[in-house]
Amino acid sequence: MSEMFAIKLPDGSVREVERGTTPADIAAAIGPGLAKAALAARVNGELRDLARPFEEDSELALITARDEADALELARHDYAHVLAEAAQNLFPGTQITFGPATEDGFYYDFAPPPGRGPFTEEDLPLIEEEMRRLIRADTPLVREEWDREKVRDFFVAQGESFKAEWVMELPEDETISMYRTGEWLDLCRGPHLPSTGRLDPDAFKLTRVSGAYWRGDQNNPQLSRIYGTGWLNKKQLEAHLVRLEEAAKRDHRKIGQEMDLFHLQSEAHGSVFWHANGYIIWRQLEAYMRRRLDSAGYQEVKTPQLMDARQWEASGHWGKYRENMFVVPDEIPNAEEEGPILSGDADLMALKPMNCPAHILIFRQGIKSYRDLPIRLAEFGCCHRNEPHGALHGILRVRQFTQDDAHIFCREDQIVEETRRFCDLLDSIYRDLGFADYAIKLALRPEKRHGSDETWDKAEQDLRDAVRLAGRATPDYQWGELPGEGAFYSPKLEFHLTDAIGRTWQCGTLQLDYVMPERLGAFYIGEDGEKHVPVMLHRAILGTFERFLGILIEHHAGRFPLWLAPVQAAVATIVSDADDYAREVAAALAAAGLRVETDLRNEKINYKVREHSLAHIPYLLVVGKREAEERNVALRPLGADARQEVVGLGALVERLKAEALPPDLGR
Numbered sequence: 001m002s003e004m005f006a007i008k009l010p011d012g013s014v015r016e017v018e019r020g021t022t023p024a025d026i027a028a029a030i031g032p033g034l035a036k037a038a039l040a041a042r043v044n045g046e047l048r049d050l051a052r053p054f055e056e057d058s059e060l061a062l063i064t065a066r067d068e069a070d071a072l073e074l075a076r077h078d079y080a081h082v083l084a085e086a087a088q089n090l091f092p093g094t095q096i097t098f099g100p101a102t103e104d105g106f107y108y109d110f111a112p113p114p115g116r117g118p119f120t121e122e123d124l125p126l127i128e129e130e131m132r133r134l135i136r137a138d139t140p141l142v143r144e145e146w147d148r149e150k151v152r153d154f155f156v157a158q159g160e161s162f163k164a165e166w167v168m169e170l171p172e173d174e175t176i177s178m179y180r181t182g183e184w185l186d187l188c189r190g191p192h193l194p195s196t197g198r199l200d201p202d203a204f205k206l207t208r209v210s211g212a213y214w215r216g217d218q219n220n221p222q223l224s225r226i227y228g229t230g231w232l233n234k235k236q237l238e239a240h241l242v243r244l245e246e247a248a249k250r251d252h253r254k255i256g257q258e259m260d261l262f263h264l265q266s267e268a269h270g271s272v273f274w275h276a277n278g279y280i281i282w283r284q285l286e287a288y289m290r291r292r293l294d295s296a297g298y299q300e301v302k303t304p305q306l307m308d309a310r311q312w313e314a315s316g317h318w319g320k321y322r323e324n325m326f327v328v329p330d331e332i333p334n335a336e337e338e339g340p341i342l343s344g345d346a347d348l349m350a351l352k353p354m355n356c357p358a359h360i361l362i363f364r365q366g367i368k369s370y371r372d373l374p375i376r377l378a379e380f381g382c383c384h385r386n387e388p389h390g391a392l393h394g395i396l397r398v399r400q401f402t403q404d405d406a407h408i409f410c411r412e413d414q415i416v417e418e419t420r421r422f423c424d425l426l427d428s429i430y431r432d433l434g435f436a437d438y439a440i441k442l443a444l445r446p447e448k449r450h451g452s453d454e455t456w457d458k459a460e461q462d463l464r465d466a467v468r469l470a471g472r473a474t475p476d477y478q479w480g481e482l483p484g485e486g487a488f489y490s491p492k493l494e495f496h497l498t499d500a501i502g503r504t505w506q507c508g509t510l511q512l513d514y515v516m517p518e519r520l521g522a523f524y525i526g527e528d529g530e531k532h533v534p535v536m537l538h539r540a541i542l543g544t545f546e547r548f549l550g551i552l553i554e555h556h557a558g559r560f561p562l563w564l565a566p567v568q569a570a571v572a573t574i575v576s577d578a579d580d581y582a583r584e585v586a587a588a589l590a591a592a593g594l595r596v597e598t599d600l601r602n603e604k605i606n607y608k609v610r611e612h613s614l615a616h617i618p619y620l621l622v623v624g625k626r627e628a629e630e631r632n633v634a635l636r637p638l639g640a641d642a643r644q645e646v647v648g649l650g651a652l653v654e655r656l657k658a659e660a661l662p663p664d665l666g667r
């Protein structure tokens, strides 16, 4: 039986090939250079092995290292397999489970051999060595299709209970693939690179070991997870390690301590103790945001922390979100010595996990007409969400947080204009805060969703149009669409900012919502005299103060612009003769609204300089006998390359005052 398939290439040309032909054959037919560079293939959009034959007429794109995202994903998955084989070679009796690619590498979960105990970091160099040997051996990774019982029997014979259990649970109609590397086999969906030799033995590093549970369930056996970072070449790995080192230097927890900004302790898991210095930054940021929202036509409101469970039932949170809510009984506790403090049948209340329902309740007060819209309700809303202790991270991931939240209630015909205005406001705020580099993404309808295709078409198009009208649907904003990543009930815009060391953080969002206003009975009277449900835009620019301040700390590495710096200047004396003058300098600056400290200690000036640099104080004002006589100060900006400059007292005050103006007030 000879059957031909038509294979269409990206340049539009079509090749007729026989059944059994593979993408690797086509790469070889095009030229030896491509045959060598090809890593995998996209066949009708699906990433596949080079050696997997075509099954129908197909569109083919060959993947090379230039397709970096795909190439990295493939390499990381290969590294995971090599890691698993290495661990089994070195430690016979080790069972394999799962090993996916991650954002910067890979991991693999193992059940260590009985009696051995979990893997430790001491094991890593040996495993790395074995991995390098396996990579250098350049063994082909071959896909084989097996039937499920054969797979189970194979793993049972190997003493591998986890894989044997897993394969029997795969859907009946699924083709089961095993990947063979020489003698070694793993149950895996693939795809993979053609052979282990395509990996660079110097482009990976095993980084750490942690505990994990089989299938993520703590009632199941405990496994050892080995993490690694993996790249296409040594240069990429080294750049990544430098980034990690730079990130460690900027760690907000470390800088938070050096600058006395905040602390965390286990008595309040996931809630931040803001110290005076940290809260100054918070207050500056909040005041700035308040001014921007006021002038953009928002009304600031404040809503209750605790609301009755019935309210959360009505909003739908009680059903879907209850496990993330802190629930409180609505009852006077029993003061008697005997008996439980609370009865079992108390009414329940919950701390708000979000502000939206409360804003709808405000909207519902009084009849609204179409002429009243849009109504923009803003709140620096303090919310609580019950996150597991293990998921918390410094002030970046917390349980009590304050959002720069707002909800815009508008008519359908106002969605585009309100979204455009939001894009402009966000852009201006990000630039003011030092993040000119950010990406805008439109998250499109997910597979499981609420609402008709017609509604989705319009909602997606409205958001697209708004970003275009704002002039930001361009490569400068890395404008792009994310298929399938929208929320259950609507599409959303995401704003991802890039920090000083190239990391990206999603902070801003705008999400359309047709559902919650209807659910909670919000309406306005239209031009036709009928009741209509308003559309609600949930939007945030910073996200939460806690996380955004964490990002700001790491972005600036503690060297804040003057308007945000907790202490803006320190006056340090060289000799005690200058004490009175130092006090006078500090008083003049304080009278001009600057945050200033004096350091009159009997210490060497170099010691004082070092200490204030560590606290990241932007300006050190050094005064000695001569400065006191001439009414000058020696101005010394923070930083190793800083040059000292002598300035008259009056000029100094004017200069720092101007520099300390928040960006919106300086315009």
Ligand SMILES: [Zn+2]
Residues within 6 Å of the ligand: 077, 081, 179, 186, 187, 188, 189, 190
């Ligand atoms: Zn695999």
Ligand SMILES: [Zn+2]
Residues within 6 Å of the ligand: 354, 355, 356, 407, 538, 539
């Ligand atoms: Zn909301």
